[in-house]
Amino acid sequence: MGPTKNTGGSAILYNAPQQGFSNPGFVYGIGLHGVGYNITGMTPVGLIPVLFGTNGRVAWGSTVGSLDTNDVFQERLNPNNPYEYWFNGAYRPMSKRTDIIEVRGEEAVKIDIYSTVHGFVRSWDKQNDSAYTIKRSWEGRELETMIAWAQAARSESWDEYLEYASRVSVSITWFFADTAGNIGAVGLGKQPLRDPYVDIQFPSPGDGSREWRGFKPFAQNPRSLNPEQGYLASWNNQIVRGLRADGANFSVVDRVNAIVQSLESRPEFSAHEIWKISELVSTVDLNAPYFIPYILRAASDLDASDTRHRLLRLLKAWNMENSDSDGDGNYDSPAVTVFRAWLLAMERRVFRDDLPRSVYRDYQRLGYPEPTDKSSPGSIRTAQLSKILFNALEGSASGIPQEYDFLNGATPDSVILKALADVDRQLSERFGEESKGWLTPVAKHYFPPKNALGVPIAGVDELLSLPQYMNRGTTNFLVEMREGSVTLCSVTAPGQSGFIGPSGHPDQHYSDQMELFETSTCKSDVVLPGNGLNPESAEQ
Template sequence: MTRSALSAAILAALPLIADAGEITIKRDTWGVPHVYAETTHDLFYGYGYSVAQDRLYQMEIAKRSTQGRMAEVLGADYIDYDKKIRTNYDPTSIQRQIDALSTDDRAILDGYAAGMNAWIEQVQAKPNSLLPKQFHDNGFQPEAWTAFDVAMIFVGSMGNRFGDYNTEIENQQLLDALIQEHGETEGWAIFNQLNPLNDPSAPTTVPKGDWTGTFDKRHVELAARPPVSRKTEQDIARLAIDQDGGVMNLSLADAQRYNARQFHDFGLTGVAGYPQTSNMIVVGKKKAKGANSILLNGPQFGWFNPAYTYSIGLHGAGFDLVGNTPFAYPGILFGNNPEIAWGSTWGAGDVVDIYRETLNPNNPEEYLFEGRYRPMEVRTETIQVKGADPVSFKVYKTVHGLLISRDDAQQIAYAKKRAWQGREIETLMAWTHQGKASNHQDWLQYAARSAFNINFYYADQQGNIGYAFTGKYPERKPGHDNRLPASGEGDQEWLGIKPFARNPQVYNPSSGYIANWNNKPADDFIAPDMFWYSWSEADRVDTMKAIMDAKDRFTADDVKQMMEDVSYADVNARYFIPFLDEATRHLKADDARRQAVQLLLDWDMTSHDRDRDGQYDEAATTLFQAWLPEMLAETFKDDIPGRFFNWYASAGYPSPQSPLRSSVNVQPGTKALLQALRGKDAGVEQTYDFLNGRSANELVLASLERALKQVKAKHGDNPDNWKLPVVPMRFFTNNFLGMPQAGDDEVRDTHIAMNRGTENNLVIFNGKRVETHEVVAPGQSGFIAPDGTPSPHYEDQLKLFEDFGYKQTWLSPKEVDANTQSVTHLNTEQ
């Protein structure tokens, strides 16, 4: 059967809807809604209606979080938060983009909002039974939705969070401190080794040789050139934290105070204070067994209650898909239709630059650009505050973008230029229409329209697989070091936006599979500017690649097992146990240091609690987690001055006192440590000697001795007793920006933390049919009735998640009908 004939057969099998305005919602045994409608407006009306039933309070908080409107309902404690959010986006630009949409695309947003409002009307008529308990607890009502609100959920989370990471100011502070401590030459050398522009030894998503786009070779060759001009660390440190405009760009003038807070308080924390996100495996026909292609996605947003993602089936108006997506975006980010599957992970491409503006000493609302002072754009924002007077403040914008901080006394300010600015809604629509694609060429056209720095993945019925690193990337001038703030006076302006053809991408790679854990997309691709995220030889994706390269063929069950195995793997051990072995190999077998290393050599580098006694089974876990921080201190503490050492001191392991909030990753100090130990064999040239003339063996032994002393003091001499308490996996009740989306009593824990997806979804194509599975914990619904009774689907996937299980999802009309538990009929024309 041809593709067109197959599509016609599928559409013919969909439930017939007699007239526009009629909507059918079928919920399956796990509470997942399948929406059937004839028109775009009605399809998304049913979507919005379903979301409101399941997640009304969560979505209300998400709406207010992304627009800076929390103080309206929760009081004065949220004024500073609202200021930061409002200074981080331009509402006029968003509305202008919405107004420019085609009629059909506008119907997506309008229909969704109308569906939300339809359910809210029913809630308001029966608040004692339908209004979620959290509204009662906090004393406010849900507000009617608009197309703008629907769009801002996407913009405020995917754009203003994942597309907005930037630490150029912090990098400048570090560089200045290093130069002050070590002098210009050595300061730059240390900076380039800690935060390299490129590490050619870093593992890539596109197999080496499969893509020759030479995306940024000229930029990579920048090496260690000083910036055109630079303010001192002291000048930058004066920038006030409370004037910082972007949650993701808080000044780190006091790193110890703010570095953890900027992520932790806003729900963005990885185990060392930095967000870490998402893995993916796609297996094509060349390597799949018992299937043509297999896709297993594990997006790691963190773990929340209600769940971060929302499951949905959409059938009609050109859509026929099932999947799940963050905060119920109109675009289904992880899903499939009968012919293709798609997914994504965060891509660390640099789409944002900070520009240092020179202010007019006679008028701080003017800045120097191309030889003359120009007025900033200014808008006044007013925050309504529950129980208090409104608060007004000004938001400033230059030709580069929104001001994120300023120091009028020093006559400097910093503005943020985003390559995706003005393309947010186009990106949302590309992600939404991606679900209509039926082949790789169609899918790639939608990927090309995505302005955000995201890894996109593809698989189809025929066994083809694909990858594209999406985003709009600036063509910077030679000499513009993307790691540091640029001159805002007009001499370091972008030359344009690179064409999508220069973005890393591959179709049916030579490896037969695609593996990604936010690693480097391809060779000759510059590193991101975040000091907490560099691409290096040490990369957790190696835990996946090692398994995938060990076998010729993989079944779907093999792929699931691979994902489970890496969820318990130590992401650091494989790189350093060989150095520990080398350092102790000359010792006698009964030497305590050699015996300790033998423990590591016998370890499979995973940590479990199979007997569920509340302690990790492996003594090696305890030893290695004690040694790595000691080794980091031994190597870097005397070289990285003061507070900046904290950025490179963490080994990244969670603890019961600090449960896993996001995912475990190789930390920036650990990456630099491996390069330092490799010396002349390192991927990044080691012109500064972090070992201070000592041998690697000497440092390894010294740190091992301290680690052993520490372990024995706490656990005794017998390795059988070297057991660490298990770290739980906690489902927090804040959302992605740290705002409370549930009651304090709604926190949930699983027994043991797993380094895996917020959700996992598995798609299997065999050439004729598609089989899909997912787990979206705690459950589909976040609804708790006013009397405290939760929905039956409130946490019914929690145990499934803990046991690494999956539930099946349904796509065809026959499958949906066979698993339908309830049916709702709506009519938008009544």
């Protein structure tokens, strides 16, 4: 956020990267002072760079990138030898590497990894003489990327920041703020120059006819500095209009709109109020705002005696938050149950007869955390179903031309009302006629003793939890970049240290940030003087 939008008149960077949750956590606070560095921030365990922080002149953060830096190639295999592939008019042998993984108490596991000129084989279809490889623009440039990211912490200006950014080949989005009041964002990644006949939605032929033609210059990477609206907001959305990527499904239906709506609600915000926006969006329903107006409009002419009016009253009164303010273990409003049931009813009525079974299964998942799932909840997004359903209901008004009629000739209003009737019947049968009892159990926020791959990293008795899931960052921090007085406030649950001593007693910082995380508050981080900084930090 720029100075014109902040009541304090300075640039602010708020960053909450969502990298999953575990106990112990894998992101920790760090101060690095010496050999050209004077920084305070947070970073994942084992990485060279400090991914999030400030050096007193600039502050930086990041999130997953949206640039398309990978392509899948379909290799044509030799029918007589599946480890040879056709390239530039001849069969070539694949390269082979064998990895040996030692397993305690069991025999070592050997894994053969085959590669072509495009990259490693990710899947085989030997029955059809095919294999699929993935080509990555950043392959072989990993070390350069890591070093550039580490050195970017020395930057003292936007231009210097971009110099380091130009050496980062992986797809990542960097954020920037400085004490001069500048804010910026840039999409990083080495972008391939593709053959004009390549459609990134499908594998490219691996025979040599559709090879990359080099790379785009870094000057073509999207970026923004000091935008007119006074802020930049991102939640893994499309970084620039028109951007396409084979692994993304960009849409106007996007969770970033929850942030943008808050930022547009008033002309200025204090640092404390910016922090509170993250608290609001951590429980907001990311699907409901797109469809409740449709439902209410479709039902505007219902007969007064229609039992669906009780559903409409619930939806109309709902603040569209998934909250448990009284702590009874259920979400506050029965509208949570009604809306989720309606979304599934629409999925059945609109898409079940049109999508292949394997595809249809993906659209049955609404993305809400499950009360019985004790794994890392990760990050909640708008459902994929919501994106195509919204376009189907928009019809000719959609930004995507609707060339297929998912509604089978019916009007949107009629389908919406039939789905609402389905919900009325289903919930009455399940819960009874009294709608105030139609409550959905709250999903807890778990910090499992496993990493993102499901590998145990602590004892099975070290599962931690909070009463309600919150769609927040693995680490959450805010830096206010006042000239001569930079302040940093952060929370990274469960705590700074997962150490348990020989006596069995955990370190004092084992889980001391759980309460901060639950209450959406933060701790003041000391930014050491030495570059003119005030070590005190503003309260949040």
